[in-house]
Every structure is written in structure tokens, then in C-alpha cells.
Amino acid sequence: MALRLAREGGHPKPKADHSHSPLAIRGLTVSYGEKPAIFSVDMTVEPGAMTAIIGPNGAGKSTLLKAALGVVKPLSGSVSCWGAPLAKMRARIAYMPQRASVDWDFPTRVIDVVLMGMQRELGLLRRVRTTHLERAMSCLSRVGMEGFADRQIGQLSGGQQQRVFLARALAQEADLYLLDEPFAGVDAATEKTIIAVLKDLKAKGMTVVAVHHDLSTVGDYFDRVFLINTHKVAEGPVGTSFTEETLQAAYGGRLANLPKGAVG
Amino acid sequence: MLWEALFLQLGYNATLVTIGAALLGMAAGATGVFLFLGKRALVSDAISHATLPGVGLAFIVMVALGGDGRALLGLLLGSALSAGLGLLCVSWLTRATRLGEDAAIGAVLSVFFGFGIVLLTVIQSMTAGRQAGLESFLLGSTAGMLWNDAVIIALGGAVVLALVVLLRRPMAAVAFDPEYVAASGGDVRRIELAMMGLAMAITVVGLKVVGLILIVALLIIPAVAARFWSERVGHVVLIAGAIGGASGWVGAAVSATAPNLPTGPIIVLVGFGLFLGSLLLAPGRGILAAALRHRRFQRRVHLRQGLLALAQGQPIYERLTLRLMRAAGHVRADGVATEAGRAQAARALQDERRWHLLRSDPRHEAAAARYDGLTPLERVLTPDQIAELDRELKPEGIA
Known part of the structure; x- marks a missing residue:
């Protein structure tokens, strides 16, 4: 009920109330057809931390993110951001989807993709000004892609495309970053760049939540884990919640070869 | 006569019709880009065929009410209603059943069109003589178009064009990455609906000029032609608008000089001519440019291979390679290497060795990514960096 009271009326750029979690999910259930993809999931994201969402294939990791953002409609449950409804806090949340979902032959350059991250500010009619372009370029240089601004997006390698999408998320200048498999199928250089950018965001006090599938890097990259297999399995700091028991519970027998030293 | 038509010298009516067709073409070209990029091109075909029952029913209603069955505004209103119904059917079938959009389009298109043809036949037997002109909605005709009709078409085209610019x-964002738009709080369904609404408006406004069978071509041909010219969506929209506008203008002018020809096919053929020109001549994506580029690349590869073979004392068998080496003065007519050729070959081999070293060293990852077997290292690294590389190269360079 306290969540409801925190509502602010008609303020164009809502202030984030930092006494609340940037993302609090209660009883969220999503179903494609009649098989629930996630079932009655609760999640409370720790502000200023990096959280990994972990679970086997088909466990509902991406669905959880998409439902949290309203991309898929949940059957039940609620989502609040900094104690306010999601719709009010959109401007403070950035999202990076999985790479495979766009048309790579689309007539758009790298810089145009980054500018899409500012669409909310640009609205329908405002012109793209030098300041917007400069900001987009600085986002590109943070991911080491400033030399590619004029390339058509399909001319890049997979890792480079991934970095451009991260730059688009950065251009939103958000406080909460939700990333769907940012490290999937990228080269080592890209992985290094992306994790450096994410750690930099954390150092600036932002909150990062990422779907992650490489169990061997969880301890190095993240502070907290959220284990899911349709139901929530565990949630908490890596040290206490990323254990053999919780992994066993999330993956069942499917986790034959747990990487050595992954669990600590 | 054709020149006079093209330069608007055939009187008020013909002038306004030409301007109206040009505006319609611009709006259709610009709208079509978003349909094409969003892979929804065929939805507009369903929309256009779904207009026919509306035309027939509007005629019957207007005659029954004692009015003129051919009043354009009434016919367009009827066609808009039935096209909207067809659009809803397609979208409902795709959402609520397991049918794919292609199947839904096929079903709606044929059922609505069939019903429309039945209505036209009924009208023909009912009020013989007064229905003249209804069949022009199939293929379009500007002959004998009234001033009011031309104004409706010009205004409709201008309004749609303004809305496309606004939206x-x-x-573009929805066509590129709908999931991201949804995740940023955008209403994807409403934007898609607006896009479909614009396509429907184009179809309805264009019925009289282009006809319902070919309106899909006016939406799609300018877009695919424009795609050859640019990698930026804003530019593609502008170019598609220009191509559509030119098609409408020229088509209407030709039609004014040959009133027996249906207008729609003429407009579409003009558009096709512009498409063909784009396909062949556009720099970058056009096929001539692509063929030239490929040929130039092939020659560079052959020349490089020839030089490397020369440097390593291997024989050259390929005739193209030999010919290029001769033309560049690297070998004489009898196949013996010239002084300059030897020097060039040594340089190529040196370059190749430097690249080899560079690519095996993880510190040079960024530079190594630019390796294509052709670019000389001098264009990637500074002389200082190359000198440093050569210091490492020395021991194995001699061996």
C-alpha cells in the first residue's frame, strides 16, 4: 500500500525515490498459451548493485525482464519502480534486448540506432541537434565504437552490433539498466568492453540487471544473483545465494558439469 | 500534347488531376517505406481489395436514397468502412487464431473482393446505364474527373503526407525494433495501427486514380526503388516520396493525353521504370555498381596473389593474374619479372609478414581486425608502429 502512496502527480521527469527498490516485482505470472513461463515470481532488485538472472534454457529469464517492462502482458502480478508504477518511471529505465531480434538490412546507421535511445526526449517533431549527436558519439566511444558511426548496422560483426545496442541503452541516461543476455555470442574484446561499461555504471550508482548464462563468470561480474526456473529459486548476494544447492535446485539434473570454482 | 500535359498546360481540371496524382504518389511512396521495412507490404493488398464491397454498397445506398450513386465522397466513405473492416479481420485472425498473417491476408482479400464483384454485377443488372464509371475503381481512370473529385484526391494526399512526416x-523505430519500442513504453500496436490507417487512407484516396488492384504497387515500388539509394531511413522516405510523386505526375499526364488508357497501369509502369533505373544505376546497392566493385576487388586479389607468387619464386598459372601482372608492368611479355615487379613483390611479401606477426599478437587486436589480405599495413599503422613491428620481425624475416 505504501507503494501506492509514493505516487507523484503529473511531474514530467519523476525523481527516483531511493528508499524503494528500483524494481520490485510481486506475484508475476506470465503464460504463453496455457503453460506458465514464469509463475508467481517475486523479485526485489538491490539499488546500486549488479544482479545476474540465472537459470536453465526456457526457465523464463527473458520473459521475466520483458514482463517487468510491460513488453509481454502478465496474467497476474505487479511491478513497481522506486515505489511508483512502471509507467511513471519509464524515462529512468534502459533496456537492451537480445541481439537476434532486428532486421540487419534495415536502412539505419550506427549513430541512428544510438539516437533511437533518445526518442523519448526527441518526441515527434523536435530536430536532432548537435548536442544530441555529441551525446550519441560519446555513448559510442564508451563502448569503443566511435569509429563506426556512419556504418550501416548490418556491416558490423556480432560483437560490434551488441556494443552499439549497449550504446543505445546508455543514451537513455537511465538509472536502471535491464540487459537480456549481453554476453551471448560475443567476442572476448566485446565482453571485456561491456563488463567495463557495466561496472562503470555501477560505480556511478546505477543499478544493473542482466540475464546471464555463463556460470563461470558470475562471481567476477556480479554482486547478486536471482535464480529462476519458472518459479523463483533463490535471490541474494553471490556469496550466499550462488551455491551448489541453489544451482542444483534451479538446473536439476541438467547441470552435469558445474565449472570448477564457479561457486564460491 | 504530352509536354503540355506534363507542364500543366491542359486546363484547370487536367492540371489539378496531375497535381493530385503527384501528391497521392508522394504520400503513397513515403507511407510504403514503413510498410516495406516492417515487412507488411501485403497487408496493403488486403486493404485495397477489401474496399470493393464498400464501393458497391455505398453506390446502392446512395441510389436508394435518391442521390447520385457516383458521388466520390460517398463512395470513398463506403470503401474506407469496408477496408477498415477487412483490416480488422486480418488483425483479428492473426491475433486470435493460429493462422499466419499471409493466410489471413489471402482469406480476407479473396472473400472481400469476391463479394465486391458480386455487388458490381448486381448493380449492373439493377440500374443499367447509371453505374457507368464504377468499374474504373478497379484500374483507375482520370478521364472526365470532376473538379471536386480532384480536390478531394489532392487534399487527401497532402494530409496523409503530413501525417507520415509527423509519425x-x-x-521507423517500430519497423526496426518493436520489442525495444515496447520496452521503452511505446505503444507498438497503436503505432502499427496508425501505419495501417495511413495505408488505408492512401488506398481509399487513390481508388479513383490508380484503382484498387494496382494501388499496392504505388505503395511498394517507390519504397523498394528508393532503398537502392540510401542507408538512412529518412532519406529513403524522401526518395520514395519523390519517385512516387514523379510516377503520379507523369502517369496522370500520359493518361490525360490518352483518355482510353486506364490511369493506374500507366502510373505503375512509370514507377517500374524508375525502379529499374534504381536497380541498375544506384551507387552502392545497384547491381552495376556491385558488379564493378566485385570486378575491381577480384583484380586486386589476383594482383596481390601474383606478386606474392613472384616474391616466393612460384610459377603463375592463372591467365587473369598473368594479364594483370603484365598490364601493371610487373612481368614482361615473355613472363620474366621486371625490376619494378621484383621490388613490388618484395614489398608485398614484407607486408604479408608484418601482417602475419601483427595478427598473432593479441596486443594488436584492433588493428588486426582490419586485415583483409589486401590493405597495406602502412594504411593501418603509423611508421613508428611499423618500425617497432619490424624490430620483432628481424630474426625470422631473414630465415
């Missing part, structure tokens, strides 16, 4: 950013 270009959200429509």
Missing part, C-alpha cells in the same frame, strides 16, 4: 520516427 516517421515512431514508425
